[in-house]
Amino acid sequence: MEDSAKIGTCVEHSRNNKYFVEFVEHQEKLKAKNPAAYEGVNLEDDGAFLAYMTRKYFKDNIFASLVKVIIGIAVIIVSRILIAKGGSSTMNIVSIGLFIVGIFLAPAGLIFFFSNLNCYKHYKDYVTGRDDPFMDKVIKFYS
Incomplete structure (x- = not known):
């Protein structure tokens, strides 16, 4: 309650x-x-408001998630180049740190991207009038 x-x-x-x-x-x-x-x-209408916000939020974030993936891959490549080049121990520590950041950033961006695509698909189904049990559950939850 x-x-x-x-x-x-x-x-x-x-x-x-x-x-x-x-x-x-x-x-x-x-x-x-x-x-x-x-x-x-x-x-x-609350349902239409929810659909509008879903579209606004998830469509905007699809681009942001792709940027995360690209930055993550770029950071991994730069860190590998710095490690291969060799150098001081401080530079190696920085390179390893960059590599770890890239390893977490790229998959997180991919997960974010696919979840955004999935939610945007639900939004389009709802707006076009197709039956979408997921959006029905969300609207019931918020109303």
Whole structure:
């Protein structure tokens, strides 16, 4: 019971933030373009807000996750070059540290990328009206 109270509080807080205002403005623009499609539709629907935020968050982060993968691979390559080149013990320690950072950064970026693609697929299914049990569960959880 406490969880549902927390969720209700989160929904109330989300209605007062800038993202919700941005969402309502977005909905009003869409309604102005095609009034017949939005006739009788609640422009402040929690499910539509959740779908909008999912799209905004995950689509933006797909690019960021690819950047993490590229930086991770670049760091691994640079560290391997520094180790192969040889040098002072301090440089070797720095190279090993860079290698460890790269080893964790590249897979983390890949995991982030594929999870974002998966969530974006769920969002597209929800928006296009296809049955998507995952989004139904998420909307039930937040409403």
